[in-house]
Amino acid sequence: RRRAAKAARRAAKEGGAAAAAALEAIEMEKARAIETASAWVGNLVATLLARETATAAVSALVRVAERATLEGSEGLSWLVAETAARHLSSRAFVAAARREAASAATAAAASFSDGSEPSDPTEETRASRAAEEAAASVARTLQAGYATLAENALVMLRSAAASEGSLDAESAAKAERAGRRVLAALDGLLAPGAYLRAIAPLLEHDDGRVRRKALRLVAHRLRAAAAAVSKRRQQRQS
Numbered sequence: 001r002r003r004a005a006k007a008a009r010r011a012a013k014e015g016g017a018a019a020a021a022a023l024e025a026i027e028m029e030k031a032r033a034i035e036t037a038s039a040w041v042g043n044l045v046a047t048l049l050a051r052e053t054a055t056a057a058v059s060a061l062v063r064v065a066e067r068a069t070l071e072g073s074e075g076l077s078w079l080v081a082e083t084a085a086r087h088l089s090s091r092a093f094v095a096a097a098r099r100e101a102a103s104a105a106t107a108a109a110a111s112f113s114d115g116s117e118p119s120d121p122t123e124e125t126r127a128s129r130a131a132e133e134a135a136a137s138v139a140r141t142l143q144a145g146y147a148t149l150a151e152n153a154l155v156m157l158r159s160a161a162a163s164e165g166s167l168d169a170e171s172a173a174k175a176e177r178a179g180r181r182v183l184a185a186l187d188g189l190l191a192p193g194a195y196l197r198a199i200a201p202l203l204e205h206d207d208g209r210v211r212r213k214a215l216r217l218v219a220h221r222l223r224a225a226a227a228a229v230s231k232r233r234q235q236r237q238s
Contacts, residue, residue, distance in 0.1 A: 049087050054097035055138060057087060058145035065152045074159075074171060078178050081156060084149055085181035088189060097142060101135040108134035146190040150198035153182035161207040183217060192225055 049057040061084045068076035087093055108130040156179035160172040186195065199221075202214030 049083070050090075050092055050096075052096075053100045054093060055100060055141045055145070057093065057096070058142055058149075061087070062145050062148045065149060069152060069155065074175065077152070077156060078171075078175055081153060081175075081178035081182050085178065085185045088146075088149075088182075089185040097138075101138045104134035104138050105131035142189070143191055143194060146186050147194050147198060149182060150186050150190060150195070153179040153186075154198065154202060155179075156182075157202065157210060157213075158205065161205065161210050180213065187217070187221060187224070192221065195221055 049060065052060065061080060065077065065080045065084070068080055109127040111127075111130065156175045160176035160179065183199070186198075190198065196218060199214050199217050202210055203218070205211050205214070
């Protein structure tokens with residue numbers, strides 16, 4: 001009896017270990033399936049965004065990001081951030097933004113002309129101003145979208161810092177990486193003042209690592225701005 005009871009306990013223990021291993025394998029398979037599905041969805045969304053104008057693409061990203069924040073969906077927030085970082089850092093997006101601004105300017109200027117050479121200087125001035133305003137309107141729309149995406153990235157960084165050490169540390173790390181990638185993509189797009197205003201709250205974060213990362217982002221942007229100013233001065237002098 002004693003041997004039978006010992007054997008029964010050993011079998012139960014081994015059975016429990018086997019069940020735990022099976023459950024772990026199932027969870028790992030689920031995670032892989034989710035990552036595969038997310039990658040597929042991300043590629044599809046990136047393809048669709050590439051067919052949109054720059055303002056339409058940014059507006060779509062903003063709408064979905066705001067919805068993810070409203071619903072508290074960490075998975076959707078991560079997917080939007082990864083997609084935004086990928087799309088905004090692409091050459092195709094930068095080219096699309098330039099084309100849209102140029103097209104808007106051309107259309108606005110054409111509304112003051114019948115196709116012939118303008119004979120009235122006042123008409124030419126109005127056409128020029130209309131073209132500048134149309135291009136500026138596109139830029140303002142994009143800047144507003146960039147600012148919203150930057151704010152969402154900051155929320156992700158804060159949430160990731162708050163979740164560190166919890167049971168869901170892996171998701172927190174993914175959110176942090178996605179947030180940093182969005183800010184890196186916006187580095188060359190968001191106007192200097194707006195970019196620094198977006199980063200500034202992180203400089204007072206409770207987590208020292210978040211403050212250091214924010215400081216590095218600010219330092220990088222300031223160095224880039226200084227290099228741009230220096231380059232313009234050299235061009236004027238030459």
